[in-house]
Amino acid sequence: MGDLLRTPLYEEHIRDKAKMVDFAGWEMPVQYTSIIEEVENVRKDVGIFDVSHMGEIFIEGPETVRFVDFLITNDFAGITYGDAIYSPMCNENGGIIDDLIAYKVNSEKAYLVVNASNKDKDFEWISRWAKKFDVEVTDRSMEYGLIAIQGPNAEKKLQEIADIVLSELGFYTFKEGRIRGVKGIISRTGYTGEDGFEFLVEWDMAVTVWRTLKEYGMKPAGLGARDLLRLEASYLLYGSDMDENANPLEAGLSWTVKLDKEDFIGKEALQKVKAEGTTRRLVGMVLEGRNIARHGYKIFKDGEEVGFITSGSYSPTLGKSIALGYVKKPHTKKGTKLQVEIRKKMVEAEVVKLPFYRGSVKSKK
Amino acid sequence: MKKYSKTHEWVEVLEGSKARIGISNHAQEELGDIVYVDLPEVGKEIKKGEEFMSIESVKAAEDIYAPVSGKVVAVNEKLSDTPELVNQDAEGEGWLVEVELSDPSELDDLMTEEEYKKFVEQEG
Numbered sequence: 001m002g003d004l005l006r007t008p009l010y011e012e013h014i015r016d017k018a019k020m021v022d023f024a025g026w027e028m029p030v031q032y033t034s035i036i037e038e039v040e041n042v043r044k045d046v047g048i049f050d051v052s053h054m055g056e057i058f059i060e061g062p063e064t065v066r067f068v069d070f071l072i073t074n075d076f077a078g079i080t081y082g083d084a085i086y087s088p089m090c091n092e093n094g095g096i097i098d099d100l101i102a103y104k105v106n107s108e109k110a111y112l113v114v115n116a117s118n119k120d121k122d123f124e125w126i127s128r129w130a131k132k133f134d135v136e137v138t139d140r141s142m143e144y145g146l147i148a149i150q151g152p153n154a155e156k157k158l159q160e161i162a163d164i165v166l167s168e169l170g171f172y173t174f175k176e177g178r179i180r181g182v183k184g185i186i187s188r189t190g191y192t193g194e195d196g197f198e199f200l201v202e203w204d205m206a207v208t209v210w211r212t213l214k215e216y217g218m219k220p221a222g223l224g225a226r227d228l229l230r231l232e233a234s235y236l237l238y239g240s241d242m243d244e245n246a247n248p249l250e251a252g253l254s255w256t257v258k259l260d261k262e263d264f265i266g267k268e269a270l271q272k273v274k275a276e277g278t279t280r281r282l283v284g285m286v287l288e289g290r291n292i293a294r295h296g297y298k299i300f301k302d303g304e305e306v307g308f309i310t311s312g313s314y315s316p317t318l319g320k321s322i323a324l325g326y327v328k329k330p331h332t333k334k335g336t337k338l339q340v341e342i343r344k345k346m347v348e349a350e351v352v353k354l355p356f357y358r359g360s361v362k363s364k365k
Numbered sequence: 366m367k368k369y370s371k372t373h374e375w376v377e378v379l380e381g382s383k384a385r386i387g388i389s390n391h392a393q394e395e396l397g398d399i400v401y402v403d404l405p406e407v408g409k410e411i412k413k414g415e416e417f418m419s420i421e422s423v424k425a426a427e428d429i430y431a432p433v434s435g436k437v438v439a440v441n442e443k444l445s446d447t448p449e450l451v452n453q454d455a456e457g458e459g460w461l462v463e464v465e466l467s468d469p470s471e472l473d474d475l476m477t478e479e480e481y482k483k484f485v486e487q488e489g
Contacts, residue, residue: 034397343419
């Protein structure tokens with residue numbers, strides 16, 4: 001796999017005999033043992049993920065808070081220092097450029113953790129708008145490794161080697177801390193539906209931390225497990241469940257769009273969408289049998305095409321075939337019977353309430 | 366003795382013209398976690414080189430091609446509830462169907478285990 005980027009943990013994955021794949025230009029571990037085993041381990045105990053491919057874009061300067069609040073749809077101005085917030089970042093038409101987590105360090109410093117697949121596009125977009133503000137934008141993606149520690153036992157196991165009191169670290173907050181001596185930023189965030197943390201660490205120190213976590217009984221999980229876990233927890237994946245042709249209101253992300261806050265990119269367009277109402281909505285479906293509805297498959301209601309699948313898989317946790325997809329209104333209500341065309345066969349599906357599964361993940365106080 | 370096809374299925378003659386069909390261990394490794402085996406009906410006529418059933422893994426849906434022609438006389442019912450059996454033992458307990466061969470000479474076109482191993486290596 002020539003020309004692919006490698007995370008600081010690449011050698012570790014090779015030693016662990018992980019199956020490697022090209023993901024957004026990075027050579028990443030998709031699985032170590034079995035995707036399903038890795039999912040079960042995260043649901044029952046704790047697993048660790050190398051997510052160093054994700055981008056880190058730093059914003060610094062006197063207008064940092066006002067600028068980030070202008071960039072994203074969620075309320076960045078309203079959170080306190082040491083808080084993080086999940087948000088879409090939209091274009092002027094309300095289309096989603098990326099979804100990200102914004103970390104508010106202090107009045108003059110913040111950083112955004114963005115999707116690897118969108119990092120360059122994001123950086124360009126952010127830099128363009130930054131000209132109107134007193135801020136400096138830096139892409140530090142190659143300076144940091146990022147390790148996710150996820151599962152119901154994450155706090156207990158990580159506490160043995162962390163120097164800050166993890167029980168005091170609230171959901172979507174972060175703090176500087178050390179993992180057996182190695183300094184970094186510990187946040188209570190994740191993408192699995194389980195309680196857990198993410199550790200942002202200097203590139204060269206990531207290996208030391210990874211080995212420590214393994215030594216303390218935490219098993220690696222790959223991108224395959226990560227994708228299944230996020231789908232069960234109904235977290236959206238950029239590029240599959242949303243893109244620039246979708247707006248956050250139809251993607252089920254209304255809770256992240258603060259139309260009453262000060263100006264932000266896409267505000268006018270989204271106000272209009274809200275006033276006129278959306279024509280489609282991202283819904284969750286449970287399918288009959290074990291056939292998997294995959295990205296792009298068509299959705300029907302009694303013969304009429306009403307939408308398409310954005311993500312689907314077999315959920316080992318629920319023992320059911322589950323899927324997300326955009327469906328035309330009014331066929332979006334819970335209990336609606338739909339049909340998904342799977343390889344020339346019509347398979348019955350029912351619209352269900354999301355999330356499909358809620359694990360040990362904390363909620364915001 | 367098992368014989369293998371270029372599309373990674375195996376055939377093993379049980380007795381007379383009755384044979385068992387499955388996918389190779391290499392094929393199950395490539396597929397990854399198998400979550401659904403869409404078995405054909407007993408009685409279905411299958412034709413060498415044509416797809417006759419499919420397997421879904423977390424990663425992808427894969428058509429399975431008939432390595433020989435014949436009539437399906439039994440299917441591995443265990444796979445409906447435990448499709449992962451194919452991952453665990455693709456060339457044993459994880460067999461897919463049993464067929465009555467319509468032309469046993471078709472077996473001659475298939476590869477021996479040795480030849481198949483080389484074929485997989487070359488395919489890289």
